Amino acid sequence: xxxxxxxxxxxxxxxxxxxxxxxxxxxxxxxxxxxxxxxxxxxxxxxxxxxxxxxxxxxxxxxxxxxxxxxxxxxxxxxxxxxxxxxxxxxxxxxxxxxxxxxxxxxxxxxxxxxxxxxxxxxxxxxxxxxxxxxxxxxxxxxxxxxxxxxxxxxxxxxxxxxxxxxxxxxxxxxxxxxxxxxxxxxxxxxxxxxxxxxxxxxxxxxxxxxxxxxxxxxxxxxxxxxxxxxxxxxxxxxxxxxxxxxxxxxxxxxxxxxxxxxxxxxxxxxxxxxxxxxxxxxxxxxxxxxxxxxxxxxxxxxxxxxxxxxxxxxxxxxxxxxxxxxxxxxxxxxxxxxxxxxxxxxxxxxxxxxxxxxxxxxxxxxxxxxxxxxxxxxxxxxxxxxxxxxxxx
Numbered sequence: 001x002x003x004x005x006x007x008x009x010x011x012x013x014x015x016x017x018x019x020x021x022x023x024x025x026x027x028x029x030x031x032x033x034x035x036x037x038x039x040x041x042x043x044x045x046x047x048x049x050x051x052x053x054x055x056x057x058x059x060x061x062x063x064x065x066x067x068x069x070x071x072x073x074x075x076x077x078x079x080x081x082x083x084x085x086x087x088x089x090x091x092x093x094x095x096x097x098x099x100x101x102x103x104x105x106x107x108x109x110x111x112x113x114x115x116x117x118x119x120x121x122x123x124x125x126x127x128x129x130x131x132x133x134x135x136x137x138x139x140x141x142x143x144x145x146x147x148x149x150x151x152x153x154x155x156x157x158x159x160x161x162x163x164x165x166x167x168x169x170x171x172x173x174x175x176x177x178x179x180x181x182x183x184x185x186x187x188x189x190x191x192x193x194x195x196x197x198x199x200x201x202x203x204x205x206x207x208x209x210x211x212x213x214x215x216x217x218x219x220x221x222x223x224x225x226x227x228x229x230x231x232x233x234x235x236x237x238x239x240x241x242x243x244x245x246x247x248x249x250x251x252x253x254x255x256x257x258x259x260x261x262x263x264x265x266x267x268x269x270x271x272x273x274x275x276x277x278x279x280x281x282x283x284x285x286x287x288x289x290x291x292x293x294x295x296x297x298x299x300x301x302x303x304x305x306x307x308x309x310x311x312x313x314x315x316x317x318x319x320x321x322x323x324x325x326x327x328x329x330x331x332x333x334x335x336x337x338x339x340x341x342x343x344x345x346x347x348x349x350x351x352x353x354x355x356x357x358x359x360x361x362x363x364x365x366x367x368x369x370x371x372x373x374x375x376x377x378x379x380x381x382x383x384x385x386x387x388x389x390x391x392x393x394x
Contacts, residue, residue, distance in 0.1 A: 005040075006109035009100055010118055012037055013365045017125055021132045038092060044100035052106060055378040057325040058098070064318060064360075065095050068289075071311060075289040087289045090361040097365050101372025112168060115373055119165040122366045123179060126162060130155040130186055156190025157357070159183050161367040163202050163349055167341035168370065170210075177226035184230075185237060194356045202348045206341060213337055263301060263356070270296065270305040278309075286312035303354035319360070323351055329378060342374040 012033055019030040048054060049062065072088030104110040133155040162183055169176035180203065187199045210223060273296065274283070291310050292300050300306035307315050330347050333339040346367060353359040 003109075006104040006114075009037070009040055009104070010121075010365070010369070012040075013097070014121065014125055017129060017365075021128050034089075034093075038096075041092070041096045041100055044103050045096055048099045048103050052103070053379070054102075055325075055329060055375050057322065057329050058102065058375060060318065060322045060325050061095060061098070064315075064322060065091065067311070067315065067318070071286070071289040079290075084290075094361050094363040097368040098372040098375070101369050102376050105373045105376035110369075110373060115165075115168050115369065116172075118369065119162070119168055119179070122162060122165065122369075123182065126155070126158045126366065127182075127186070129158050130190075154190070154192065156187050156192040156195040157362065158364060158366070159186045159190070160195050160199055160349060161364040163199065163206075164342050164346040164367050164370040166206060166345065167338050170338060170341075173222045173226055177223070177230055181230050181233060184234060188234075188237060194353070197356075198349055198352050201352065202345050205348060206345060209337070209341055209344070266298065266301060267305065270300045270302070270309060274305065274308045282312065284312045284314055286310045286315065299358055301357055303359050306358065307360075323347075323354075326351075329375070332378070333374070336377075339374045339377060342370045346371050346374075 016030060016033045016037060019025045019027075023029050045062075045065075048058075054062070068091050069088065072085075072091065075087055076084045101110065160183075162179075166176060166180060166183075169179065184199065184203070187195050190196075207227065270292065278287070286307075287295070287309060289310055292298065292306055296309070300309065303319070304316060307319055326343070326347055330340065330343040333343055349367065350359045350363065353362075
């Protein structure tokens, strides 16, 4: 079993994400799968700390997880709601899988060819999740007729989580740009302005870095042609949406008018609460896990405000240190194009999201896998995968 533990682990995550597609959500199967996954994940969390000298970014992440565990544990002990465990569940699912992936890569169980295969599997999973969410929202699961109605599809964030995997196909430009095209199509179709913004920034950065290195290579010529085809296809997709989609035009008009879907009101309310309605103790150490949802009526849709109110100023500082450490780690990989792009895309994807959504509790395994894979080569203890554009190892 140890030999195949990486495959088993990722396979179980895929089965878990298929709830609502091939079996009922929230039932016995999904709970049992989650229990098994969390047991494996927590085991490798401690294993990683015992066996390896972790990168500083993972050490800071560990501190965050342990402190959130204290807050979440207090919520479970004092909470009367059946939802008390969800706070910790989201954080564990989001932040802990990077540790098993880190170990599997160190042990040679997760290699670049294996990662490339899983990337395709993850893409299929995200497409299934996209249509599952759409079906649930439109009532199709219950046998109702599809009216063709359009909606904002939060599964666009699942597609966004695949972007850090794009660099693993650097030597396969045709497949790489096909994946970029598929991700872009579903991100645009999700009608989520935040996801479209993050995807656009991330892909522009990726293409810039790709073309900055060895611009005269044959693969770069192929990439240039594929990029032109991708832009033409994107133009026709957007043009078709403008001509046929009332909802797309409505969302576009909202953007032109500066409509932020009440985000500005929520941010103002939460910032005012943090600055003016806390005493010194709650200002520094927070009001407790899940306080925003229970007492203020919603999540902050902004990591910094959410953490400030729930966990206090001290946790905001630690969270800031985490992102500074991750940015520093990205820079250290600058001479290895593959790893630099993976970490850079992860950083852009989730750091931007901290300001417009909930980032720390919504990292999917699809993004944790490339993150853990890249971090396993930090410090030169492992042989880093080299691509044609890399001139040294990390």
